[in-house]
Amino acid sequence: MMGDGSAALAAAHRYWSRLEDGMNLIAAAAIFVLMFIGVFQIVGRTAFDTAIYGYIDYMEQASALFAFLGIAYAQRTGAHIRMDLLLRGVSKRFLWAMELFAVLVALVIVTVLVETTFENFLRAYQLGDSTIDIKLKTWPTKLLVPFVLAVLWLRLVLQAADYARLVAHPEAPPIAVPVIETIEVQARHEIEEALGREENRGREENRGREEKRS
Amino acid sequence: MSLDPLTVGIVGCGLLILLCVLGVRIAFSAAIVGAFGLVAITGWGPGLKTAGIVPHASVVNYTLSVLPMFILIGYLAYYAGITQAAFEAARRWLGWLPGGLAIATVYAVAGFSAVSGANTAAAAVFAKVAIPEMLKAGYNKRLAAGVVAAGATLDSLIPPSALLVVYGIITEQSVGKLLVAGFAPGLFSALVYTAIILIMCWRNPAYGKPIRGYTWPQRVSSLPGTFPIVLVIAIIFCSMLWGWATPTEAGALGAACVLVIALANRMKWPELRGALLETAKLTAVIFTVVWGVLIFVRFLGFAGLPEQLATWVTGLKVAPIWILLAIYVVYLILGTILEGVGMFLLTLPVVFPVIEALGYDPIWFGIILVKLNGIATLSPPVGLVVFVVNGVRPDISVSDIFRGIWPFIFADIITIACLTAWPEIVTFILDQAG
Numbered sequence: 001m002m003g004d005g006s007a008a009l010a011a012a013h014r015y016w017s018r019l020e021d022g023m024n025l026i027a028a029a030a031i032f033v034l035m036f037i038g039v040f041q042i043v044g045r046t047a048f049d050t051a052i053y054g055y056i057d058y059m060e061q062a063s064a065l066f067a068f069l070g071i072a073y074a075q076r077t078g079a080h081i082r083m084d085l086l087l088r089g090v091s092k093r094f095l096w097a098m099e100l101f102a103v104l105v106a107l108v109i110v111t112v113l114v115e116t117t118f119e120n121f122l123r124a125y126q127l128g129d130s131t132i133d134i135k136l137k138t139w140p141t142k143l144l145v146p147f148v149l150a151v152l153w154l155r156l157v158l159q160a161a162d163y164a165r166l167v168a169h170p171e172a173p174p175i176a177v178p179v180i181e182t183i184e185v186q187a188r189h190e191i192e193e194a195l196g197r198e199e200n201r202g203r204e205e206n207r208g209r210e211e212k213r214s
Numbered sequence: 215m216s217l218d219p220l221t222v223g224i225v226g227c228g229l230l231i232l233l234c235v236l237g238v239r240i241a242f243s244a245a246i247v248g249a250f251g252l253v254a255i256t257g258w259g260p261g262l263k264t265a266g267i268v269p270h271a272s273v274v275n276y277t278l279s280v281l282p283m284f285i286l287i288g289y290l291a292y293y294a295g296i297t298q299a300a301f302e303a304a305r306r307w308l309g310w311l312p313g314g315l316a317i318a319t320v321y322a323v324a325g326f327s328a329v330s331g332a333n334t335a336a337a338a339v340f341a342k343v344a345i346p347e348m349l350k351a352g353y354n355k356r357l358a359a360g361v362v363a364a365g366a367t368l369d370s371l372i373p374p375s376a377l378l379v380v381y382g383i384i385t386e387q388s389v390g391k392l393l394v395a396g397f398a399p400g401l402f403s404a405l406v407y408t409a410i411i412l413i414m415c416w417r418n419p420a421y422g423k424p425i426r427g428y429t430w431p432q433r434v435s436s437l438p439g440t441f442p443i444v445l446v447i448a449i450i451f452c453s454m455l456w457g458w459a460t461p462t463e464a465g466a467l468g469a470a471c472v473l474v475i476a477l478a479n480r481m482k483w484p485e486l487r488g489a490l491l492e493t494a495k496l497t498a499v500i501f502t503v504v505w506g507v508l509i510f511v512r513f514l515g516f517a518g519l520p521e522q523l524a525t526w527v528t529g530l531k532v533a534p535i536w537i538l539l540a541i542y543v544v545y546l547i548l549g550t551i552l553e554g555v556g557m558f559l560l561t562l563p564v565v566f567p568v569i570e571a572l573g574y575d576p577i578w579f580g581i582i583l584v585k586l587n588g589i590a591t592l593s594p595p596v597g598l599v600v601f602v603v604n605g606v607r608p609d610i611s612v613s614d615i616f617r618g619i620w621p622f623i624f625a626d627i628i629t630i631a632c633l634t635a636w637p638e639i640v641t642f643i644l645d646q647a648g
Binding site for chain 1: 233239249278286335505556602
């Protein structure tokens, strides 16, 4: 299969995944910080009768980080919500063709939105749009939207290329796309995730008890 | 030839359904139909401009920041060491009742499921923890499997509930009120499950015998194990009830408490990192559906479809209760094939104005919908929770588990009937709090 672009697709998928992982990590860090800020706000208000200056405005603008930064990562891992009941049990070629259609539809709207959300940023930048309370500039978070959608756009292009390859060669292994799981496989993954955590816990607790005894 | 906005709205709804059925992600289906629907009604320039404003304007919103906090609580809960302890405490306190182990399972799995926010994970964990104990005590295997699957679906009513937050966002209702209102129906559902188990085991004692022999000191000593569950539910519930904190602040405090407990339980950095990354992914997924659907909602607003539908429905010579029951049936069917968040976001822009026009309480309706979604999660053809239980216990067949959940689906129907007949079950705490 080498020479048909698979290697280039795999390399592009690998490098783009790093960017998506990094963006999702920033979103995760933002959520972690948000948790501490929320606790500080409660403690400050109840114990010291004081509040973080501009709390709501900061929180609103920061929410853009976790609202948008994980979007391409979620697309790569097939996490965005869909109704896939009708796609289970169909022939592989038909499945890949339907997946290609779904990605192309997404590509059309994301292409439109990259441009229109960028215009939305430009308007905010030119007009000096700011928040109500502490006059924070809104253009940085508005710029984040077209940037994140552009990252998603390239992810969708990679997925479209891979699905097109799979339509031509239905038995080839997928490179840059998630695969639909049957209910049984999906259930098995849920179990592995949940019980994996539980078993790790059990092992840790046993180790702790043994350490205490010794 | 130009179409009138209402016709464009109806065609748009049809297209949206078609795209979703064809497997296009809901966020993108809604966004593309919404954007081009806006273009069809208002023209290229204004239509696309409106579509471009929505993603930022709709999610850069303080109310929505509660979602990642609730999701984070769920992912951290796995590491707080609460599953075995919750089951042990419930067993010691409730085991003496007929079918006592099954009843104990209801409360333990419902508590963990509420805090973790993931009914499939709760079902997997308790299928491993509780089913062997019940089978060892000679319990009927259908009852043992059914009670784990059904108990796990009580997650969305008891705070913290991400699904109720999503309902609040799309219908512009108070998230705090919804979180408070869900508690009593969640408890009520568990009590109806208890009653059903008691009746089953009273009629046929071989189904599940009482487990006796625990002393009061043994019972009391089991209580600290339930502390994390009680703490999280109490923080969210009490903060909302008495207005001590915003939902985001209460969620942040709940997450911080679970984090401290998890760290005390030797949670490691890779586990914390994993929990945060999963939280970020799920948050992005929900926010993407939110802004995608809100582009569609903006289009529906221009088309005037929700108002027209509400006017038409209220003009029907049919008692409102029949319309309400028809809506119940639609949600029960939809919920079997569509995940709760997606279903709420897709349907509520059209259904909610009808409910308001019929004069039903929006908070009450949110609780009903979440309960209906719980029933649908259990039901064939998908019933992922059932497959999870079967995956952990392959010796109990899927058909046996589906048979095992029927009494609980019956119990849920009784619950829905009671909540419909006496909406005060939902609203009395809010009324008391003023």
